[in-house]
Amino acid sequence: MTAVTTKSRGPFLTWLKTGSGILTAMMAVIVIALIPAIIQGGLKLFLQRVFDSLNNGAVYAVTAIALVIIFKATTLINFAGANIAMFGAYVCWWLNTSYGFPIWIAVFVAMGTMAVLGSLIERTLIRPFDVNDHLPVVLITFGIAAILEAFAGGFWGLEFHKFPSPFPSDPKDRFTIAGAFLRYETIGTLIVMGLMIFGIYLLLNKTKVGLAFRAVSSNVESARLVGVRTGRTLQFGWALASALGVLGACLVAKQTNLEPAFMAKLVIFAFAAATLGGLDSIGGSVIGAFIVAVVQSMLTGYGQEIPGLGWLKSNFALVLAFVLILVVLLFKPAGLYGTRRIERV
């Protein structure tokens, strides 16, 4: 079968239809589209925009991984994930400002708290339902999101709060590369993201609980038959995803400031990243996150100069994310690196 397609289409076209092929083509299109802008605006400005997008990319990646983990385990899109993360960031901020916890300890405590909350949510609210019956599960995740948002607003107020940066954030804390500034914060965020991906890799591939998780995400029924405690594994998945979401929220809260809806505004980009990379592929969603971030930064940065795109302002990037989700699901529903699922209705 594959041999026939290769013969009739040629190896190049076949490669172009794989995830890597599409990725390369997308990169090529982005680069070519940017050439005139780079020539006009100069390399310094271009580099600055790339550096600016790295931070966002890392945050989208962390948030997208949180979504992907839950999707892998339960084939459920977690609409509450953003607000669980938001609540965790509030907990972190509260511990830091009211009780004087050092910021990193506050982050870890918040991650632990929300991990417990996530596993509780799975046990009490999600597990009683059949995941293949989508409506109740969507209602419940929506409901949890609304409840958490209300409580965050009720406990800590609706106004914006300044979030302490977990990294050196003085205006002078930066490298200068070809005239563009690369802030320590960006590097720190990238390092944390890298460590986190490495940690998840170790957790999923080298530990027993990771093996169980992979077994469950591959086939729940078979996993149950060979003695994997599926319920606990799913609970572990929720705990892990909630903790990661909180980490992502804490990394981005410095830029966006804390308010009850700050993650809900951001999560569409994480959805777009995860959809682009493949909703069940951790590596793919990281790549997707950086593509989304770079395109967002370039469009909002250079968009004003392109005739007819003068209306592109930062929050119009949401439109871009929506279009991206729609296009990917239409033409490559599995995303770049996701596994194709055969629907058994």
Add this chain to the structure above:
Amino acid sequence: MSGGSSSGGAAAIKPMYVLQEGTSQHRMYQAFGWLCLAIPMILAPYLLPSFRVAQLAQCAGWGVAILGMNIAIGWSGLLSLGHIAFCGMGAYTTTILINENSWDFWMTLPVAFIVCFIAGALVGLPALKIKGLYLALVTFALAYTFPILLKIEGGGIARRTGGDNGRNLEEKLVPTETIRKILFINGEGTDESTRIAVYKYVVAVLVLLVCFLIVRNILKSRGGRAMIALRDNQIGAAVSGVPLNKTKVLAFALSAAIAGIGGSLIAMVLDSVGPTVFDANYAIITLMGLVLAGVGTLHGAWLGGVFVVFLQDLAPRAVGLIPVFNVDVVYARAIYGLMLVLVAFFMPGGVVSFGRKWRARIVQVQPKAPDTSHLGKAGAIPAPATAAV
């Protein structure tokens, strides 16, 4: 329409009355049911203060929107969270046509229907490929994107929609002399704003009634049955000759169109439109109204709008009763969320199904013996079909 529900479990509890479908008792019972609905609806505008009447008119508008959502979510199994965007499209179509082209309100309804039908078909086309939760994801993103799309400055969009501020309807719906006489709102005791509120209420309820009848008949038609079959078992429906793609797109487009009519009504009742009425927050509130009233129940349309409007009124007060929290409007959202969770757990069919379960203890309608001459063999099992509607 008030078909026998839960015919399987009803054997355990003996109902007080058993009515045979099609007998005169059954018809009287049905008429009684309609009167119970109609009399309060007719009397309400004359008995209640005018701001309550305006709220009830809003209820009718949201009811139409929820009826539209129900076509997609309840009867076709297309899980859409973004119908609020179609509502918004309908509302803005009406506003722009009235303000810029000085159309009559009634003339804008068909246009809103067509605009939303086309938009629904465009968003629904992906629904052929995008299933289940993916569709929820796309439509969720649509709900978030719609308020931003309104603010695009290119192409005069922001100028027409009013951007952040929204727009007021320049020409309000005012009853003519004949209508005043028909509705008995010519009296000396009332002021003009009350009369207008009553008129708007009547208009909204009439449109809701028309939409209700249209949807009811569609559900009974071949296409409606195809929709329900598709929801219950896609492969089975395809094998039985239901054109999957056509049915899905038409169902989604129709649901969007009816939601658009609801949006037009809301614009008419509120005399204004704005991005905050059609944002993700309202997507949650309307979803809550839908599931609370009853997913996949026709009569949910009467109740859904009531929940949407009055829960926004009641939730802050209910929170105020709890002594632990300081009275804070913020917690109202928690109540919407709690409602969603509780409904999913305890009332999967919403209030309407819940009520039917209780009604079955008092009155049970025995379906007519299947008339196989015109239904064919499928008529041998009528119970699921009636229960679905």
